[in-house]
Amino acid sequence: MSTPDGGTRPAPTDSGPRPSTPTTPTPKKDDPAMAQRIDVKDLNIYYGDFLAVEGVTMTIEPRSVTAFIGPSGCGKSTFLRTLNRMHEVIPGASVHGSVEMEGVDLYGADIDPVAVRRQIGMVFQRPNPFPTMSIEENVLAGVRLLNKKISKSDAADLVEASLASANLWNEVKDRLQKPGAGLSGGQQQRLCIARAIAVKPQVLLMDEPCSALDPISTLAIEDLITELKKDYTIVIVTHNMQQAARVSDRTGFFNIAGTGSPGKLIEMDDTGTMFSTPKEKATEDYISGRFG
Numbered sequence: 281m282s283t284p285d286g287g288t289r290p291a292p293t294d295s296g297p298r299p300s301t302p303t304t305p306t307p308k309k310d311d312p313a314m315a316q317r318i319d320v321k322d323l324n325i326y327y328g329d330f331l332a333v334e335g336v337t338m339t340i341e342p343r344s345v346t347a348f349i350g351p352s353g354c355g356k357s358t359f360l361r362t363l364n365r366m367h368e369v370i371p372g373a374s375v376h377g378s379v380e381m382e383g384v385d386l387y388g389a390d391i392d393p394v395a396v397r398r399q400i401g402m403v404f405q406r407p408n409p410f411p412t413m414s415i416e417e418n419v420l421a422g423v424r425l426l427n428k429k430i431s432k433s434d435a436a437d438l439v440e441a442s443l444a445s446a447n448l449w450n451e452v453k454d455r456l457q458k459p460g461a462g463l464s465g466g467q468q469q470r471l472c473i474a475r476a477i478a479v480k481p482q483v484l485l486m487d488e489p490c491s492a493l494d495p496i497s498t499l500a501i502e503d504l505i506t507e508l509k510k511d512y513t514i515v516i517v518t519h520n521m522q523q524a525a526r527v528s529d530r531t532g533f534f535n536i537a538g539t540g541s542p543g544k545l546i547e548m549d550d551t552g553t554m555f556s557t558p559k560e561k562a563t564e565d566y567i568s569g570r571f572g
């Protein structure tokens with residue numbers, strides 16, 4: 281994963297040893313689909329004493345793409361990280377309020393944060409494959425860190441299925457043993473998506489996944505997002521308004537009154553409505569480029 285300053289550590293889905301008796305927010309038995317609904321209520325997010333994001337209440341629908349837009353520093357990344365309990369790995373960071381996935385409180389006392397991070401995967405702004413690992417081992421990295429036993433043939437199947445889902449299989453199938461770092465930026469980002477998918481999450485969080493990519497790779501990732509939403513709940517942060525309009529079903533606009541003030545969710549609606557007839561003037565100003 282990327283640290284907030286853009287450095288790299290192992291991906292979040294890879295993080296930490298798995299406790300021996302983790303409690304997992306299990307998907308409903310009668311619902312074989314992977315996508316899950318998330319309900320956030322009255323969420324306040326702190327770094328130490330600093331209230332970074334205040335009073336967020338929203339529902340994120342399954343099998344759809346939800347986009348977050350808003351000016352730099354309004355708390356989009358901070359909020360995103362609370363959805364899979366990545367926020368709390370920052371020293372002094374805390375969260376008040378509730379985040380529920382299919383009615384299960386992800387911050388409940390009996391919930392294992394590592395299990396939450398496996399179910400709610402994350403893709404970051406800068407592609408961050410493990411540079412010395414082969415393409416194949418990159419895809420399997422999350423699975424390996426979860427200490428899952430997997431046979432050689434199952435591993436090969438999983439590598440192919442994950443790379444195919446990430447729309448990368450055809451480009452790399454003849455060089456699976458070559459280092460992940462040898463791919464182009466757009467390919468590396470799709471490799472990171474394959475790695476996130478390989479642990480079979482129910483939700484994918486993406487923080488500006490295309491900001492380091494050229495327009496063609498960006499479109500490839502956007503096509504991929506549209507494809508993935510058939511199975512997953514997807515949340516994407518983007519500074520690119522056209523991208524939000526192209527890929528998302530719902531859009532949330534975050535804003536900040538000024539430096540030191542907390543970021544707030546100003547408005548959230550169907551993307552078409554948000555970009556044509558937003559209710560709040562601040563939203564209209566932002567999407568029409570009159571912000572600030």
Ligand SMILES: Nc1ncnc2c1ncn2[C@@H]1O[C@H](COP(=O)(O)OP(=O)(O)OP(=O)(O)O)[C@@H](O)[C@H]1O
Nearest residue numbers: 284327332350351352353354355356357358359370
């Ligand atoms: N690790 C941290 N420690 C302390 N404060 C932080 C940390 N990360 C972010 N913040 C602060 O939290 C607030 C929200 O930051 P955040 O990175 O979530 O904004 P953002 O909307 O994602 O901005 P951008 O569009 O630039 O990525 C900012 O005031 C930021 O300085």
Ligand SMILES: [Mg+2]
Nearest residue numbers: 356357358487
């Ligand atoms: Mg950010």
